[in-house]
Amino acid sequence: MSKHATLNGKTAWITGASRGIGRAIAVALARGGVTVCAGARSIAELQQLSTVMKSEDKIVHPLELDVASRDSVDAFAEKALEIAGPPSIVVNSAGLGIWKDIDQLEPEDFDRQIDVNLKGSWYVARAAVPHLKRLGNGHIINISSIAGRVAFRRGTGYCASKAGVNAMSEALVHELRDFGIRVTTIAPGSVQTGFHAQALSSAHHGDMDWMLEPDTIAKAVLHVLSLPDEALVNYYEVRPLKPAKK
Template sequence: MQFQSLHNKVVIVTGASKGIGHAMSLLFAEKGATVYAVARNVGLLKALAASTESTDGSIIAAPCDITRSSEVQALITRVIEEKGKIDILINNAGIGHFGAIHELEEQQWDEMMAVNLKGTFLTTKYTVPHLIRRKSGHIINISSVAGTVTFEGGGGYCTSKFGLMAFTDVLTQELKPHNIKVSVICPGSVQTHFGGTEPKDYALEAEDVAYMAYQVAAAPKNVILNQITMRPVVPQPK
């Protein structure tokens, strides 16, 4: 198989200030892409942009609240004006609050739906017309195993991630006639202290998920890696 080069590709990564998004930004830049790293924390984004050692690619800090339509529109317009194109959109931003459904605060529920679903909707909404005009591009959504199976205490988070899976399926159908790829990656436990939880020692590394995203993006032109589930190998008791 002939894998694609990411050299000179323009990539948007949301939730880039830490965790999986941080790792993806560094890896894609290392592979030669120009990465617009998107998050709300300006300081962390600037530090990320300055930390890349790539001589081929680059990371550009792009502060944006993806739950705000006007900011997302401005972001997409900026990228197209500066680089002339968008090749890959990675919807990675996510937030999790965990607890029994009746104990979740309304604000916690709203925040998960806003970031995990509405944010992905907005970045996609304003990017897709550009991709359709170019008749090329790739949208990669970072979901979770929690988007495929439920667990106690995950009512709000699982709801948002199951919604993201449905969103991805519909998007796949709508964009297939326009030669636009759509993929979703569903990692299990990752060592990122996500949602304030303590990760297990054997959990996936953020770099593991980043490398899978790279493989999905670099797959041969005639191949769509549509849905990938990643789980850590659980050590067996001796």
């Protein structure tokens, strides 16, 4: 077997695949010959992605998924296993951010960010790990954020959730390397997606030209997946070269 990883013929689970970064990763992996099990709540958007990729002879299975619900994660995993077999690549990209002062942020909004960003990534990783262990290899990629390392004002819930993702990922790096399974945290700076309509519009006046493209994060995913088997990238931070517009 080649010392270098090849994507063709592998199966991936990708959460948050209906839009933004997760969708760009789903497209990039499918174009690399991966059978993609694409999860999100917006099934119509996933079906549209599946149809587009089918026109290129690529496989994306649209699967309804709410990562904040353990039952939904279990149902997603069961369905994905049934139609595509065990995954060897798992990408947690589902997430949201809400920027508010602590006395304006509803407790439900704090909980939601922890439930989706942190607990959701943990639920999906937990569902995948027994299959990766049986394979004796595989790669879990958690899309975190620079906010997990460098916290900012009005981001109490989001920064805490992403710091949690970083810590969880790092714990998993150590736990799973003995099984031949790699775990990578990818921590983007600002990326041009709909995420900002909710989280950042007031901070950046709606101007997103200076931000990274979602495809650039997909390229970062392809990069870590393409490294030789002996290499483990635990943390990968990528930020826009241009400074943020104030």
